[in-house]
Amino acid sequence: MxxxxxxxxxxxxxxxxxxxxxxxxxxxxxxxxxxxxxxxxxxxxxxxxxxxxxxxxxxxxxxxxxxxxxxxxxxxxxxxxxxxxxxxxxxxxxxxxxxxxxxxxxxxxxxxxxxxxxxxxxxxxxxxxxxxxxxxxxxxxxxxxxxxxxQVRKPKLYIPDDIHVDLPPSPYVCLSPYSLWYTKQMVVWRWIDLCENLIKLGYNVAILGGNEDVKKNNLFFKKFKINDHLYDFVGKLSLLETLYVISNAIITYSNDSAITHLASSVNAPIATIFCSTVPSFGFTPLSDNSFIIEPNIEILCRPCGMHGHQKCPKDLFICGNSFIIEQLLEPLKKLSLHE
Structure with missing residues (x-):
């Protein structure tokens, strides 16, 4: 046949x-x-x-x-x-x-x-x-x-020549504060703290996310003061356009979510923040410059599932709160030392 x-x-x-x-x-x-x-x-x-x-x-x-x-x-x-x-x-x-x-x-x-x-x-x-x-x-x-x-172990995607985005002025850092699962997201005020500190250090900041993140993004910007160094790309880019933005950034910060793997696919520097999930599940970043950030205290109920939850099972969400700014900025400092 x-x-x-x-x-x-x-x-x-x-x-x-x-x-x-x-x-x-x-x-x-x-x-x-x-x-x-x-x-x-x-x-x-x-x-x-x-x-x-x-x-x-x-x-x-x-x-x-x-x-x-x-x-x-x-x-x-x-x-x-x-x-x-x-x-x-x-x-x-x-x-x-x-x-x-x-x-x-x-x-x-x-x-x-x-x-x-x-x-x-x-x-x-x-x-x-x-x-x-x-x-x-x-x-x-x-x-x-x-x-x-x-066999090739690293993820690999290709950005066609016809993909172009007006990028923030260099140097800029990408932040992806959102996830399909609530307990995979570092709490919004920690993201705001990170964003404010990056701007103080002289970086522009690009916020990334999909159409499904627009409502959560409105909350982020409601709590964040208007700033000329902040660029909102949430719900405005295709996936390949998102790759283009990530590939030109100094580093991207992401939860344990798709952005981590997108950054790895173009070998862009990536810092992945693990809240309710853990690196041993097998979804860590694979870029040459990859960083893993976990809660700064031991949490006995972590991990609480293979994926995430839309609500903390214990109504505490300690794992999404247990980060300090020095810890979050450490990957950027390590990158600067290698330059």
Whole structure:
């Protein structure tokens, strides 16, 4: 029915950070098989990251925001037109397992923890929460495809030449105070304190965030005095435009969220603030200049979950408050020493 294929299909339709963290798999497959056609199935927002990507042949989009299951059936129908050398599913949900199981491919690869993996996949690997980075867990899935010496561990995205943003005057620092999860966010007044101190030190400050962060950003600016050194980009940039801003900054400060991985994908200096989650979960930054900031006191209830919560389970949120300004400025001082 189909000729021999050199097409790979990678499935990752979760959050932006998760999408970024499969980019080493893209780099690794291309590194080993430069002539292969790498295709990706992702969500509407994730598709932005692969605009003019040099190693991606096709981007397939599953729109989950509207008519989710109707669109699921449509994307399965569309993808069944192709023969894939391998289909790699990085998620553990039934929907993506169904997509993988419906494909024309001799290799269907996923994690053992994926729903019905025993039914839909013929290669299954353990998703190990043993202090491995998520990148390493993802690379496990191509163990039988790409030899280790060809594997690339760092996230990598590409900013096309047609992406341009009017940047703040240099030097500037990016702050990303927001997260999908409340308990992953350092409290707003600590961000305001950091912002004020950066401006006193002579830096301009760019505030980053998506459309979903606009309401929280209004609270930030309500509490912050109007300042000519503050630049508000929240809800105003595409993901690739955000990458452009990050790539030109002295450093970016972020919660344990997508911005951390976006900064890593362009090897930009990044300081990641961990509140309710911990670095051992495997989502630390991977830039050459990466810094990890954790609460300055021991907190017995931390971590309180694998992800985050919309409310502190103990109604205390000590982990989001336990930072001092000297601690927050330390990464910037270390960068200055290396200049």
């Amino acid at each position: 189909f000729n021999k294929s050199n097409k790979y299909l990678l499935i990752q339709t979760a959050s932006i950070g998760d999408v970024v963290l499969i980019s080493p798999v893209i780099e690794s497959i291309h590194n080993y098989e430069p002539q292969s056609d790498i295709c990706i199935l992702t969500n509407t927002r994730g598709a932005e990251l692969f605009h003019k990507h040099p190693f991606i042949k096709d981007v397939f989009v599953w729109n989950k925001k509207k008519n989710k299951y109707k669109n699921l059936l449509k994307i399965i129908k569309d993808l069944r037109k192709y023969k894939f050398k391998a289909v790699i599913n990085f998620q553990r949900h039934l929907s993506t397992a169904l997509i993988m199981g419906s494909m024309h491919s001799d290799k269907k690869i996923t994690f053992k923890q994926s729903t019905f993996s025993w039914l839909f996949a013929n290669e299954r690997f353990e998703h190990e929460w043993n202090k491995k980075h998520e990148v390493d867990r993802n690379l496990t899935l191509i163990r039988n495809i790409v030899p280790e010496e060809y």
